Amino acid sequence: MCDLEGYVTDMHWFPAGKGGGGTGGNDVFACSFSDGSFRIITRGGRVERHVPDAHRGACVSLRWNPDGTALATCGEDGAVKTWGRNGMLRATLEQLTHAVHTLAWSPQSDAVALGSGKDLYVKSADPGGRKTIRWKAHEGAVLGVDWSPLGDVIVSGGEDCRYKVWDGFGRLLFSSVTLEHPVTSVAWSPGGDKFAVGSFDCVHLCDRSGWNTGGRCRLTNGFGSVFGMGWSPDGTQLAGGGGGGSVFFAGVVGSNLEWGDTEADQVDPHTVRIRDVPSETNSTIELKDRASRLSLAHGYLVCVTTNQVSLF
Amino acid sequence: MRLNVTSTSNVHKELVACVGWNAFNELYSVGDDKTVSRWDINGDAGGKVRKHDRCNEIFIRPDIPQRIVHPTLTSNHSLTKPPPVGVRPRRVRHGHALVPRG
Numbered sequence: 328m329c330d331l332e333g334y335v336t337d338m339h340w341f342p343a344g345k346g347g348g349g350t351g352g353n354d355v356f357a358c359s360f361s362d363g364s365f366r367i368i369t370r371g372g373r374v375e376r377h378v379p380d381a382h383r384g385a386c387v388s389l390r391w392n393p394d395g396t397a398l399a400t401c402g403e404d405g406a407v408k409t410w411g412r413n414g415m416l417r418a419t420l421e422q423l424t425h426a427v428h429t430l431a432w433s434p435q436s437d438a439v440a441l442g443s444g445k446d447l448y449v450k451s452a453d454p455g456g457r458k459t460i461r462w463k464a465h466e467g468a469v470l471g472v473d474w475s476p477l478g479d480v481i482v483s484g485g486e487d488c489r490y491k492v493w494d495g496f497g498r499l500l501f502s503s504v505t506l507e508h509p510v511t512s513v514a515w516s517p518g519g520d521k522f523a524v525g526s527f528d529c530v531h532l533c534d535r536s537g538w539n540t541g542g543r544c545r546l547t548n549g550f551g552s553v554f555g556m557g558w559s560p561d562g563t564q565l566a567g568g569g570g571g572g573s574v575f576f577a578g579v580v581g582s583n584l585e586w587g588d589t590e591a592d593q594v595d596p597h598t599v600r601i602r603d604v605p606s607e608t609n610s611t612i613e614l615k616d617r618a619s620r621l622s623l624a625h626g627y628l629v630c631v632t633t634n635q636v637s638l639f
Numbered sequence: 640m641r642l643n644v645t646s647t648s649n650v651h652k653e654l655v656a657c658v659g660w661n662a663f664n665e666l667y668s669v670g671d672d673k674t675v676s677r678w679d680i681n682g683d684a685g686g687k688v689r690k691h692d693r694c695n696e697i698f699i700r701p702d703i704p705q706r707i708v709h710p711t712l713t714s715n716h717s718l719t720k721p722p723p724v725g726v727r728p729r730r731v732r733h734g735h736a737l738v739p740r741g
Binding site: 330331332333334335336337338339340343344354356358368370372521523530532534540541542544546547550551554555556557558559560561564565566567568569570571572573574575576577578579580581582583595617633 | 640641642643644645646647648649650651652653654655656657658659660661662663664665666667668669670671672673674675676678680681682
């Protein structure tokens with residue numbers, strides 16, 4: 328779409344509906360670069376702001392807060408800085424001794440979770456906020472962290488090939504088995520009911536407690552490690568980019584519902600199969616849009632898509 | 640509940656470091672080949688929008704006549720000049736007026 332000069336380390340879209348204008352402000356994204364700068368780029372590819380020397384060394388990651396009022400960046404210099412919408416420095420939140428590899432905002436925009444070395448930090452975004460909490464999260468470097476959009480649940484992934492689920496105070500809620508390869512990225516779905524874990528050549532889908540319900544989803548050979556992942560706004564599609572230069576798209580299927588003698592099974596994003604167990608009759612419902620949520624109870628099936636709610 | 644990979648595309652020539660969705664159900668991906676690609680929700684690569692060369696300038700919004708301090712300027716240099724000819728006035732966004740700093 329457009330070319331940039333410099334190596335991009337991370338990007339993040341301005342949160343939808345938090346700015347002005349007809350598009351709610353969701354027409355710009357921020358990109359961090361390996362030379363320590365970051366840019367704010369419009370949807371059309373024009374650079375709106377360029378902030379050079381935001382960090383010494385590379386600017387590793389950056390995230391808008393969910394309010395859309397601040398952008399947090401972290402760098403190899405161990406600094407975590409917040410910036411205004413126009414790229415002006417607000418504050419240096421934290422200065423650590425080691426590079427900060429990843430960060431995530433809390434849903435209330437009042438705290439950030441940082442991954443530096445083997446440790447996770449939860450740092451209040453207000454100067455007079457709660458004390459910074461630090462704990463050892465992994466046996467290797469923390470490579471990915473994400474904060475649930477629903478509440479005080481943080482998922483982290485590390486070089487020790489594990490992903491772990493924590494609460495906002497650093498208490499361990501779930502620790503995975505050791506996977507085959509290091510966990511390079513984690514991403515909560517917008518609904519907060521599941522998250523994806525990216526590793527080498529594969530993606531794992533987990534429910535909110537951390538249980539690996541979706542099993543391992545293998546990607547094509549040569550895909551490489553999944554470095555960046557994101558859920559579509561309706562939570563039906565997961566996309567990620569890999570070390571091999573490929574981008575994958577995956578839909579969530581196979582959510583199975585039961586009520587009485589009836590079963591509903593999502594075959595693909597547009598199709599729901601209804602099965603009446605005693606009579607063994609099947610019927611299929613085709614939807615125009617992607618079904619983001621299904622519910623089956625009291626003889627009715629409710630399908631929620633991006634544009635409509637259907638009742639059967 | 641499981642994932643079903645619908646497409647895997649190889650548009651970038653090098654490592655893809657990050658991806659992001661916007662509210663228009665478009666995915667943007669940025670790779671180490673220094674390009675930004677656009678995708679729709681089905682995984683089809685979007686057309687090229689445009690290409691730009693160097694982009695080191697700071698755009699000043701003509702609709703907010705406030706003092707703007709460039710972060711790299713050592714002194715509190717204020718830029719209140721009118722926009723250069725040819726810069727298209729941009730849509731007014733509310734809620735984030737520029738605050739003078741320094």
